[in-house]
Amino acid sequence: xxxxxxxxxxxxxxxxxxxxxxxxxxxxxxxxxxxxxxxxxxxxxxxxxxxxxxxxxxxxxxxxxxxxxxxxxxxxxxxxxxxxxxxxxxxxxxxxxxxxxxxxxxxxxxxxxxxxxxxxxxxxxxxxxxxxxxxxxxxxxxxxxxxxxxxxxxxxxxxxxxxxxxxxxxxxxxxxxxxxxxxxxxxxxxxxxxxxxxxxxxxxxxxxxxxxxxxxxxxxxxxxxxxxxxxxxxxxxxxxxxxxxxxxxxxxxxxxxxxxxxxxxxxxxxxxxxxxxxxxxxxxxxxxxxxxxxxxxxxxxxxxxxxxxxxxxxxxxxx
Amino acid sequence: xxxxxxxxxxxxxxxxxxxxxxxxxxxxxxxxxxxxxxxxxxxxxxxxxxxxxxxxxxxxxxxxxxxxxxxxxxxxxxxxxxxxxxxxxxxxxxxxxxxxxxxxxxxxxxxxxxxxxxxxxxxxxxxxxxxxxxxxxxxxxxxxxxxxxxxxxxxxxxxxxxxxxxxxxxxxxxxxxxxxxxxxxxxxxxxxxxxxxxxxxxxxxxxxxxxxxxxxxxxxxxxxxxxxxxxxxxxxxxxxxxxxxxxxxxxxxxxxxxxxxxxxxxxxxxxxxxxxxxxxxxxxxxxxxxxxxxxxxxxxxxxxxxxxxxxxxxxxxxxxxxxxxxxxxxxxxxxxxxxxxxxxxxxxxxxxxxxxxxxxxxxxxxxxxxxxxxxxxxxxxxxxxxx
Numbered sequence: 291x292x293x294x295x296x297x298x299x300x301x302x303x304x305x306x307x308x309x310x311x312x313x314x315x316x317x318x319x320x321x322x323x324x325x326x327x328x329x330x331x332x333x334x335x336x337x338x339x340x341x342x343x344x345x346x347x348x349x350x351x352x353x354x355x356x357x358x359x360x361x362x363x364x365x366x367x368x369x370x371x372x373x374x375x376x377x378x379x380x381x382x383x384x385x386x387x388x389x390x391x392x393x394x395x396x397x398x399x400x401x402x403x404x405x406x407x408x409x410x411x412x413x414x415x416x417x418x419x420x421x422x423x424x425x426x427x428x429x430x431x432x433x434x435x436x437x438x439x440x441x442x443x444x445x446x447x448x449x450x451x452x453x454x455x456x457x458x459x460x461x462x463x464x465x466x467x468x469x470x471x472x473x474x475x476x477x478x479x480x481x482x483x484x485x486x487x488x489x490x491x492x493x494x495x496x497x498x499x500x501x502x503x504x505x506x507x508x509x510x511x512x513x514x515x516x517x518x519x520x521x522x523x524x525x526x527x528x529x530x531x532x533x534x535x536x537x538x539x540x541x542x543x544x545x546x547x548x549x550x551x552x553x554x555x556x557x558x559x560x561x562x563x564x565x566x567x568x569x570x571x572x573x574x575x576x577x578x579x580x581x582x583x584x585x586x587x588x589x590x591x592x593x594x595x596x597x598x599x600x601x602x603x604x605x606x607x608x609x
Numbered sequence: 610x611x612x613x614x615x616x617x618x619x620x621x622x623x624x625x626x627x628x629x630x631x632x633x634x635x636x637x638x639x640x641x642x643x644x645x646x647x648x649x650x651x652x653x654x655x656x657x658x659x660x661x662x663x664x665x666x667x668x669x670x671x672x673x674x675x676x677x678x679x680x681x682x683x684x685x686x687x688x689x690x691x692x693x694x695x696x697x698x699x700x701x702x703x704x705x706x707x708x709x710x711x712x713x714x715x716x717x718x719x720x721x722x723x724x725x726x727x728x729x730x731x732x733x734x735x736x737x738x739x740x741x742x743x744x745x746x747x748x749x750x751x752x753x754x755x756x757x758x759x760x761x762x763x764x765x766x767x768x769x770x771x772x773x774x775x776x777x778x779x780x781x782x783x784x785x786x787x788x789x790x791x792x793x794x795x796x797x798x799x800x801x802x803x804x805x806x807x808x809x810x811x812x813x814x815x816x817x818x819x820x821x822x823x824x825x826x827x828x829x830x831x832x833x834x835x836x837x838x839x840x841x842x843x844x845x846x847x848x849x850x851x852x853x854x855x856x857x858x859x860x861x862x863x864x865x866x867x868x869x870x871x872x873x874x875x876x877x878x879x880x881x882x883x884x885x886x887x888x889x890x891x892x893x894x895x896x897x898x899x900x901x902x903x904x905x906x907x908x909x910x911x912x913x914x915x916x917x918x919x920x921x922x923x924x925x926x927x928x929x930x931x932x933x934x935x936x937x938x939x940x941x942x943x944x945x946x947x948x949x950x951x952x953x954x955x956x957x958x959x960x961x962x963x964x965x966x967x968x969x970x971x972x973x974x975x976x977x978x979x980x981x982x983x984x985x986x987x988x989x990x991x992x993x994x995x996x
Binding site: 335338339340341342359360361363364366368370371372373374375376378379383386387388389390391392393394395432435436 | 611613614616617618620621624625628629831832833834835836837838839840841842995
């Protein structure tokens with residue numbers, strides 16, 4: 291188990307990481323989620339031994355980082371946020387360097403490089419210079435660079451930044467394969483959908499503090515309403531009286547105006563949805579479609595922190 | 610000790626260097642072309658007419674009134690700095706480049722020259738030992754010797770009321786001058802390109818040192834640095850690998866430039882080959898340490914490159930790579946000894962065209978090694994391993 295206990299880091303008067311604690315079980319994939327400047331990368335830097343914590347400890351399988359940094363580092367692979375590649379060298383030459391840093395050489399190094407390139411789907415480009423690669427290929431090679439020494443724990447710092455959706459999917463597949471191989475993954479991102487898709491558990495961090503540490507399902511349960519349905523109507527916007535009537539139905543926690551109709555929030559729509567449809571029909575309103583208005587992790591984040599996860603996401607997240 | 614990591618880092622640096630073929634070509638071809646130009650322009654010709662005073666040695670084996678008077682006249686000459694010494698000392702000083710010319714007046718010179726003034730027969734021989742790179746100085750000394758020689762010999766000839774009948778046959782220079790170019794190997798011809806190649810090699814290898822330092826700063830600004838730092842590698846191992854890589858690359862460049870110098874321009878390592886190799890290693894080590902020091906004290910790649918270029922060009926000028934140091938004013942010649950480049954250029958001169966032995970390389974190697982140690986100490990002290 292990776293155990294992070296009361297980590298602290300200051301830069302001058304600014305507290306970047308403030309008493310952060312969480313665990314990652316072997317084979318588990320945990321997302322470290324938070325907006326830019328929340329302290330994710332600083333936390334990852336301390337876990338990977340790049341920077342010294344001002345307080346707290348990091349241990350993996352009982353081995354403390356500060357007592358045996360070299361042995362600890364051999365068990366950890368870091369995928370930095372900035373591309374850690376020499377553009378002027380070939381893919382295999384890059385991997386030879388990174389493997390060499392962990393003491394690999396000769397056939398063992400060549401075999402590991404082949405495996406890593408195969409895993410990220412770049413086996414046929416091993417001899418090509420990196421400067422000819424697309425952004426997505428570079429990101430995948432960046433991941434391969436952390437796998438040469440077959441680490442048990444892989445730390446990924448925003449590994450999909452700046453790549454197109456297709457490349458992002460390819461990276462997700464790479465990470466899923468690592469997960470299938472039993473690797474422990476700690477993954478920082480500010481993309482909710484990535485965390486939701488890949489992670490067994492999510493640690494939400496904001497202003498240097500852990501504000502939630504739960505499974506995706508567990509996080510959803512923290513919201514007062516766990517579900518929403520949008521009823522699209524044929525006709526003009528409904529009146530406040532209609533909304534008040536719907537809100538008064540048993541099981542409905544809220545009835546809100548929606549650009550195309552009405553948004554209903556409820557803990558369980560099993561019985562209440564039929565009541566709502568009946569009432570609208572009685573009032574002479576025709577329902578043209580029903581769609582899910584399920585809450586997202588973004589809603590969870592807003593509920594927990596009071597602000598949006600990404601710059602520019604506020605408008606989209608706020609009704 | 611993570612030797613595999615050190616090997617990987619060294620191999621990677623060499624790989625990056627060789628991959629940029631244009632840089633390799635520029636790093637070798639440009640110094641060869643510039644050295645060829647300087648060698649052609651200056652080669653074998655003397656520049657000392659621009660210098661303040663020409664250092665010469667006078668060997669007075671005659672100890673006659675005439676020879677003493679000539680020595681005194683030369684000593685008063687504003688163009689010269691005169692040191693009186695023995696023949697063997699003079700040979701050694703010329704060979705080492707400490708004096709540019711040695712004038713040797715043999716025993717019996719005064720009497721023989723006085724007699725020959727009228728007869729023109731049995732003229733004594735004055736030996737001029739010259740530094741092959743200072744041929745213009747020898748002509749200046751030759752002219753002054755003629756001026757003061759005629760003056761003193763004539764005075765001697767007429768001092769006792771000697772007959773002037775000989776004048777009817779005319780006067781002639783009452784001695785002959787035999788010129789010898791002094792190097793350790795007397796039969797080795799002087800090659801004017803040797804000095805310029807020493808200078809340009811020093812200059813362009815220092816440029817490579819700057820590139821190595823800037824590359825390290827750029828690495829720090831990229832994700833590569835995080836990957837290196839997250840590996841089980843200590844600061845000392847990393848710095849050792851960088852020093853070794855840059856030293857090897859510099860030696861490679863050094864070897865290529867001198868290969869061109871030897872094969873195309875006929876430069877010869879006429880002195881100690883071991884001394885030449887030690888000088889090359891010491892200078893390349895200094896270059897690696899210099900680059901590492903730049904990376905340690907520099908904040909950004911672009912600012913460091915600009916600052917380093919200014920410092921390097923200054924060091925190169927003081928080292929006599931562009932204009933030989935003997936044309937400097939006396940004070941600057943002394944001051945330039947503080948520049949390691951001066952020792953590198955002088956050392957390479959000594960073991961190439963000056964044909965000197967291992968002893969001539971010892972001090973330059975020690976100075977270069979000590980300077981490398983200082984640069985490395987600063988680099989280790991100032992290098993920011995942690996972010």
